Amino acid sequence: MVAKEAIPLLTPHKMGQFELSHRVVLAPLTRCRSYANVPQPHAAVYYSQRATKGGLLIAEATGVSATAQGYPETPGIWTQQQVDAWKPIVDAVHRKGALFFCQIWHVGRVSTNDFQPDKQAPISSTDKQITPDAEPGMVYSKPRQLRTDEIPLIVDDFRRAARNAIEAGFDGVEIHGAHGYLLEQFMKDSSNDRTDEYGGSLENRCRFAVEVIDTIVNEIGADRVGIRLSPFVDYMDCFDSNPHALGMYMVQQLNKHQGFVYCHMVEPRMAIVDGRRQIPHRLLPFKKAFNGTFIAAGGYDRKEGNKVVADGYADLVAYGRIFLANPDLPKRFEFDAPLNKYDRNTFYTQDPIIGYTDYPFLDGSNAE
Numbered sequence: 001m002v003a004k005e006a007i008p009l010l011t012p013h014k015m016g017q018f019e020l021s022h023r024v025v026l027a028p029l030t031r032c033r034s035y036a037n038v039p040q041p042h043a044a045v046y047y048s049q050r051a052t053k054g055g056l057l058i059a060e061a062t063g064v065s066a067t068a069q070g071y072p073e074t075p076g077i078w079t080q081q082q083v084d085a086w087k088p089i090v091d092a093v094h095r096k097g098a099l100f101f102c103q104i105w106h107v108g109r110v111s112t113n114d115f116q117p118d119k120q121a122p123i124s125s126t127d128k129q130i131t132p133d134a135e136p137g138m139v140y141s142k143p144r145q146l147r148t149d150e151i152p153l154i155v156d157d158f159r160r161a162a163r164n165a166i167e168a169g170f171d172g173v174e175i176h177g178a179h180g181y182l183l184e185q186f187m188k189d190s191s192n193d194r195t196d197e198y199g200g201s202l203e204n205r206c207r208f209a210v211e212v213i214d215t216i217v218n219e220i221g222a223d224r225v226g227i228r229l230s231p232f233v234d235y236m237d238c239f240d241s242n243p244h245a246l247g248m249y250m251v252q253q254l255n256k257h258q259g260f261v262y263c264h265m266v267e268p269r270m271a272i273v274d275g276r277r278q279i280p281h282r283l284l285p286f287k288k289a290f291n292g293t294f295i296a297a298g299g300y301d302r303k304e305g306n307k308v309v310a311d312g313y314a315d316l317v318a319y320g321r322i323f324l325a326n327p328d329l330p331k332r333f334e335f336d337a338p339l340n341k342y343d344r345n346t347f348y349t350q351d352p353i354i355g356y357t358d359y360p361f362l363d364g365s366n367a368e
Helices: 041-049 080-095 148-167 182-187 202-220 243-255 284-289 302-310 321-325 329-335
Strands: 013-015 018-020 024-026 056-058 099-105 172-177 225-229 262-266 271-273 276-278 293-297 316-319
Touching: 024 329, 041 080, 080 099, 080 148, 099 148, 148 172, 148 202, 172 182, 172 202, 182 202, 202 225, 202 243, 225 243, 243 262, 243 284, 284 293, 302 316, 316 321
Parallel strands: 024 056, 024 316, 056 099, 099 172, 172 225, 225 262, 262 293, 293 316
Antiparallel strands: 013 018, 271 276
């Protein structure tokens, strides 16, 4: 095969202290294969398959505490056992020359009593339950609104998780502030009905997220911290009446930390324009306002990814489903090669191989 001329996605980029050789990022993808919340050896195969010299991988959402869980067999990073289990996985990625960030999360009310310690109620900004039709076939338990004096304890869980991620060898952490999970439950006005200093005004609703950011930056340094935000997304009954103001306020908070390494934002939902699904491209004001590296995510393909990098709309583009199914995605983009189709039925199954490490490389093998 002969490579085409260098495409925008395959040009280098300096992300803070990190030198990237290309701009194709593995998005954080929940895969539900960390048995009893402990990362497994098969994850080392999965991530190293997708690692390239100078590429950036973002690990699947990883719980900060025992109360952070809401899905089966998702990894955590709050115990020493979990930290030790992550180490060989991170080492496998680093041996390929890639950078590896750990996405740390708390699901908040996107959970059931069964996932919680002692079958307690999930914790949230609110005691409002997610409507049963938010996700077909799933009924989330009624949450318990966190008391004001409990919030610093959750902030500290994030701090400890960030410290543990660095101990495990990760190059940095991505704070999960998107997709209707705990930080967004506080940030967005549909899910925050508090009357204390964590509710009401935009500043108050963002206070918890800002405290998490400030604490983690103080713990491991701004040059190792990124965040994922989705101001436009309505997921798990989590939406905001003024998403632009919310996104801009959060970017301003990030800019207070010199060297804050990246802001990773999710596009609004795809729109059907002229009979074709099109990305709305409404993130540009945030890209212009943010001082660090800006990552866009949300339904991108090779053509759209090249376009937004060439246009200066995003520095990096995160790919999820097509990177899941194409472990050598940057190479396929280089040669404009056909892509494997992803199998939605195996996204969240617990098999250590099928739908996980068995997607073929361009040469037909399962290892590069």
